[in-house]
Amino acid sequence: MLEQLLIFTRGGLILWTCKELGNALRGSPIDTLIRSCLLEERSGAASYNYDVPGASYTLKWTFHNELGLVFVAVYQKILHLLYVDDLLAMVKREFSDIYDPKRMSYDDFDETFRQLRKEAEARAEEMKKSKQVMVDRVSNLGKKQGKQMQKLGFEGGNKKKSGGGESVKDGDDDDNNVRNAKLENGHNNRDSRVNGKENGSVKTNSGAFDVNKLQKLRSKGGKKANVVVNKVSKEEPKKKPGKKNRVWDEKPVDTKLDFTDPVSENGDGHMGVAQVFEGESMMDKDEVVSSESEEDEEVEMDKKIDSKKKGWFTSMFQSIAGKANLDKVDLEPALKALKDRLMTKNVAEEIAEKLCESVAISLEGKKLASFTRISSAVQSAMEDALVRILTPRRSIDILRDVHVAKEQHKPYVVVFVGVNGVGKSTNLAKVAYWLQQHDINVMMAACDTFRSGAVEQLRTHARRLQIPIFEKGYEKDPAIVAKEAIQEASRNGSDVVLVDTAGRMQDNEPLMRALSKLIYVNSPDLVLFVGEALVGNDAVDQLSKFNQKLADLSPSSSPRLIDGILLTKFDTIDDKVGAALSMVYISGSPVMFVGCGQSYTDLKKLNVKSIVKTLLK
Template sequence: MLEQLLIFTRGGLILWSWGNALKGSPIDTLIRSCLLEERSGAASYTHDSYSLKWTFHNDLGLVFVAVYQRILHLLYVDDLLAAVKREFSLIHDPSKKTLYPDFDETFRQLKIEAEARAEDLKKSSNAVTAIGGNRKQQAANKAGHDGKKGGGGELKNDGEGKKGRKLENGDSVVVANDSNMRKSSVNGKENESSNVGAFDVNKLQKLRSKGGDVKKKKITDSVVSKVEPKKVVKKNRVWDESTPETKLDFTDQVGGGDDDGDRKVDYLAKEQGESMMDKEEVLSSDSEEDDDDDVDVGKKSKPDAKKKGWFSSMFQSIAGKANLEKSDLEPALKALKDRLMTKNVAEEIAEKLCESVAASLEGKKLASFTRISSTVHAAMEEALVRILTPRRSIDILRDIHAAKEHRKPYVVVFVGVNGVGKSTNLAKVAYWLQQHNVSVMMAACDTFRSGAVEQLRTHARRLQIPIFEKGYEKDPALVAKEAIQEASRNGSDVVLVDTAGRMQDNEPLMRALSKLIYLNNPDLVLFVGEALVGNDAVDQLSKFNQKLADLSTSLTPRLIDGILLTKFDTIDDKVGAALSMVYISGAPVMFVGCGQSYTDLKKLNVKSIVKTLLK
């Protein structure tokens, strides 16, 4: 049963509505989560117990949304939306800002016709299915009857466990039952192609002996040609029980060697300079940024496609096109999709983006002196800016001061897969907070990986920050809870919680992480991910969020609040992981790690990322 159908403008003005009152606010959620976030390409969405479908009239700037129960499969919804869109566009007056009550009767008639067409289609499909099933049954019965009579060939046994079928032309096929190898003979000749998959041990031994000789020869030649390098003799360290513990601790020595003597690391944050988080990045005005280069996007999509003549393309750009169709947009969108994928955007995300841009442009009138490729490029640029710009402002420094007024520490939990650099970037964030006169405490809650506590302890010593630790094989949720209590006692403003790296499919570790977040209710959950990943970014973030939701005992589970991208300095122009992560999670990129020192932490420059993606 159809629950509601709504017609409104892109500005949010409701022009006409029909149906029952809905529980919750599924249409508001649709607008926030899909229409404003460039996820409208799929034209379907589920929220609680409802399914929503929609279509656009881009030329008039109208949105048509149908809402029905999720458990129902209404076949006529798409047909009804198309009919309503067609009929309403005939009576719509852009200057009129009031409701259209006279459309009620038209809608009732359209609904009855759509339901009747769906019912007829259902009956005809059932009839076709029944006829097909009867034909299959008749064919099976006929085949069984012919088999009993022996028509079409007879089975024979040659006495060696081999069976074959005599064919009509006299050829035969023999299948060996005692092995998985097949041999076919046609007109008495053996067919060699049937043994392609066979494993010849003799050939393998010959290849091994031949390869071994070649390998030995290469090794001999290389040894003769090589000159032995001089061996660097390193002074052996003495590991003795009588040696004081202080002499065995080399973590504070620059370079970690004995030649450094007792020179300690005065390599503190204040001596490294200002964090890059507080510096504004200046975009270079390259010639590649000009719009003249961007308008020819569609030319690269299909090299073999037929090109329009000069006069027709020029006339179209001068006079404009009546309404853009999907076929007009496909070449430019294909080129943009390929370009995004070369910049490391996940294929699934690139495809959805192009579908969303197509949905926003289809049916729209092309302006004069404008090419289709430039229109598509501008729409894609606008969509990328909208996605990468945070939906809500997350100002950590403001939130820290707000928590301080309530006399409680601001808690940040760093999560992510193995080896992405959580501890290192946690130290960078701590350094940045120190520069803003914020007192920080680290919590060593990675009680799983060997050396994790020592690594965080080294960062804490270098930054002169207190650290709370309980060693290994402890419950990280309880360690974090005690760390927060300790921070409340000693007056620390922020607690940075380091957690163990875990793969998104590791359920025991994901359950422990869910417990840590549920028990301590942190102010910010930061997902630390590599900028190097492409399609894997989608899998990591979506499964992290899914596991946190599934394994939480709360009715409103905490998910990822923000993203910290690491190793951003190693990817050149392959910046697509940022787009993939933001699109799949809806969480903003709050920090970008771009080096090895404590100052190498940046904000994400949205304009720079968009320019790089479309360049």
């Protein structure tokens, strides 16, 4: 049974709801659909499932892009209503005929909808009956063929039984003939083998090589061969060039190559670790994006796309006069070129395909403006979609949240998670350096009790930055270590606790269970996923499985998932920036930090305009 059908504008104004249905929906399926699907450029999906305790809904929708209307149908997930798509299409057609932007109420549409629903239900029932008739026909045909085969088999068996005596006789004669033929062939084969042994010359002449010729060649060329061998043996083997002695310069070693901890001598003669200062962090600097236009490249691309589908005159005429309504066939060439371009920039294929589907749905039915090419309209729509995806849905201001937590007399806890070798410890130190520049007291918690050398690595960063570190060694429960670190931070007045965790693959269930326990026990304020900018399709798998495992293995009914992303090794990818888009699209979490070097200052914000420009370049 259909639960609800709504018609509203893209601005959020509800124009009409079905009063006849009037069912009170549990939760907020419409708001969730708009927030999680329509605004996140996932409108290319066929449907959306909404699950809350006590209810489970399926939502389907369609757009009227020219009028800016959205039509949404809601029904129970357990039901498979075949007429919903047909009903939405009919409602869209009928409502668009009476739509007036100045009107706010459409009570007269109730009777029209009632007739449309009856028509859609009747059509679905007829289709169901016709399918059943076809199934019955196929089954009856199969039964008839089975009976015929059984009948033919029965008749054949009777024939064999009636002629059984003669067949046995014939069979005996045939067996005797075959046996005699085998014996004769056996004698012939044996004779031929004997003749082959006796007449060796015949065999060797017809074989792969001639033994007599080989012996003659050996007798003629044996001496020469021996001479050659002796000459080679008399020659002394060539000596390999020896390694040259290294000459040591008396010049002092360049300080740039010395990566040990800098030390300084105090007044009492004690050697202590000097604090590192490398300048201002890039997080506090605004990145300038060049506004150079790339009209030449766009025009060339437009010409290539349009020339494949239409002639030059037709394309030019449509760009001047404008096209009546865009359809899917018009958009396919431009979307195909755009998808290929996104994939070359390291965007996962699945994400690129979904984005193109969403853009196609948002443009289908729209009127192309004058002096506008189809590819330009597609590019503009994709640019808007990418900006919406990469722009955070909720603002996460760490500095503001730290001060709020400080007023409440509790430390702000950040947990760094991710797969092996992505640079969690290094970028944790970069975040600590950035927080230090804003006069925030930071403490590190060495909760990577699994990997050898992890505690020593974090201890080195803490010594260089003059930051206290809480450690308990190896083979300890990381959840308990993190809990004790937070308690220690409350006692010594630390404002922020940065928790380092062990790197783990998304399929390693024991380590994922330990991570889920750490997050559940300590309830951190921020869970940061540290991922590489080098990965493409693997980024989708990593993030989706991390979130899935954290949800499945958590004992809480509302599990804590990933809040933000820290993207590392961003300076090694040139223009292959697609991993940022893939990660944000699959998780819905923003990229909060971007690591772009080896020093503590090499941490910056993600510039959305720069990423979008690079993706579409």
